[in-house]
Amino acid sequence: MDDTHATDTRGDLNPVEAQSTAETRARGRPGGADSRDRILECAGKLFAERGYNGVSMRDLAGAAKVNLGAVNYHFGGKRNLYHETVRRLIDDIGPHFGPIIRQLREDVAAAGADRDKLAACTARFVRNLYTAVLGGQALQWQMPFLLREFHQPSREFAMILADRINPMHDAVGALVAAARDQDPQDTEITILVHAFIGQIMSFGACRAIVFARAGWDEYTPENIALVADTVIPSILGSLGLPPVTASNGTEA
Amino acid sequence: MDDTHATDTRGDLNPVEAQSTAETRARGRPGGADSRDRILECAGKLFAERGYNGVSMRDLAGAAKVNLGAVNYHFGGKRNLYHETVRRLIDDIGPHFGPIIRQLREDVAAAGADRDKLAACTARFVRNLYTAVLGGQALQWQMPFLLREFHQPSREFAMILADRINPMHDAVGALVAAARDQDPQDTEITILVHAFIGQIMSFGACRAIVFARAGWDEYTPENIALVADTVIPSILGSLGLPPVTASNGTEA
DNA sequence: CTTGATTATTCAAACGTTTGACCAAATATT
DNA sequence: AATATTTGGTCAAACGTTTGAATAATCAAG
Secondary structure, three states: OOOOOOOOOOOOOOOOOOOOOOOOOOOOOOOOHHHHHHHHHHHHHHHHHHHHHHOOHHHHHHHOOOOHHHHHHHHOOHHHHHHHHHHHHHHHHHHHHHHHHHHHHHHHHHHOOOHHHHHHHHHHHHHHHHHHHHOOOOOOOHHHHHHHHHHOOOOOHHHHHHHHHHHHHHHHHHHHHHHHOOOOOOHHHHHHHHHHHHHHHHHHHOHHHHHHHHOOOOOOHHHHHHHHHHHHHHHHHHOOOOOOOOOOOOOO | OOOOOOOOOOOOOOOOOOOOOOOOOOOOOOOOHHHHHHHHHHHHHHHHHHOOOOOOHHHHHHHOOOOHHHHHHHHOOHHHHHHHHHHHHHHHHHHHHHHHHHHHHHHHHHHOOOHHHHHHHHHHHHHHHHHHHHOOOOOOOHHHHHHHHHHOOOOOHHHHHHHHHHHHHHHHHHHHHHHHOOOOOOHHHHHHHHHHHHHHHHHHHOHHHHHHHHOOOOOOHHHHHHHHHHHHHHHHHHHOOOOOOOOOOOOO
16 A cells, blocks of 8 residues: 555556445345446546556446446446447537537638637637537546547547547537638648647646646636636747637527 | 457456567666666556556566566556656656756746747647647657546656656746736636647547547657647737747747 | 786566456345 | 256366576676
8 A cells, every 4th residue: 555665566556446336235236227337437536547557347346336247247348338438428528518619610611711700709619619629627637538539549440530620629620610611531630639639638638747847736717717828829820810809608 | 359249357448459669688687777767668658558557567567678687676656657657757857848848937937028029939839739749759658647647646656747848838837927917826827728738739649539539540740730720819819919930830 | 918807788487466257155035 | 758958077278477597788897
């Protein structure tokens, strides 16, 4: 239990004590579909913070408060459990990103060539995205999980790309193309979209750096608002859009 | 050797075949400090692409063409080997980032309030950084290694922060502060610097996305130049700096 | 310029533990 | 009774680490 001494055998790089997530249950057929969900939820959290190799089936069974055999009963192996975890993750983040993307698409279509409206919907989108990505209510383990997939894509990356990344990039592509009056299919637009989104995601991906440099130790609503308020004018400038006056893009 | 079937026991998530890196050697005392370096080099590559848990001492010994015991003889354990790998990494990337940072500092100091000069040195810095980060000659495994540390900091993150991240952010902070005529200590500047650098780094961190969206399969010099040429005007716009005319910031 | 002890390094083999997978028995639900 | 789920345990393989002998370089003594 001592982390300061590195004498442990087969120790993890950054040991994380397993957290109790579910209450104890009776024997026999207590969980049903419930324990399957519990395994999936715990698997997501553990994979997100330790990676695939950092999570053992025993760690997982302990965290999910189920027997070791139950995991293999429900999912038939660790690799397939990971697959199902990604499947679940994609479904889970849909309701969080879907409305933001949909609204951006509608706003861009409605804005047409009106640069003030384009600026306003850009600001709204960035603010919503920061809130979704950095805010703590939902997407707690999902974002680290995704960032891990982006950096070290597994066989499931194609699913994430098709179902979640492409729609987001396409929507932002429409915005950037409208702001620059350019064809959304241009490689230039693809690059600028990536820089656009990367600017936002880097605050989630490298939060250790942000916290160390800004003297924070978590993303509070105030911190997130400060980040959004600071970055939005910069992004508008990069797109050549006029600054937003006041009280624009506050909420969906 | 078949990756499509998930029937392996204790298999890695993304299996990577070990690559031969060094030639065979005689017995006795052949390597000396040489085999120590070989271990360190292979450890960096393997840790970078598979993470700490994804690398076994046997994998490493095989890749470095040394005996299993030699690793513990030289480094006294896996955890300490990781520590030494980070130490070496910091020393290795110094010559690549140091001149870029130093030149940026000098250029910013020389530019003063001249916004054209600020724009020119910004463009030069961004181009140099893209070349260093995405270019393939050096920093091959170093960047993925660093990005892994940023996303999932270990005990060694503080070293990287102090020795490599802080100087870079401080230098960019001076640039951004000069462009906005603001105090470099402002939290706003800290945030903008992070967005600035994150914009660049995201092309390395999420290269799987970039390649999939742009239809690339590697970063060629032409690709890197296209990225830089596209992003630089955008960054200048975000800083409110004038566009660079031509042939600025091509090389150090 | 040969010796012989000393040191530094490599090697094969094993240690005990943990891993993912698997099983037959037990238990609760239908 | 039939089905679905949980249980405790076993398995071979892989894990990080340790060991002791073997081998080559080093160097003082002769």
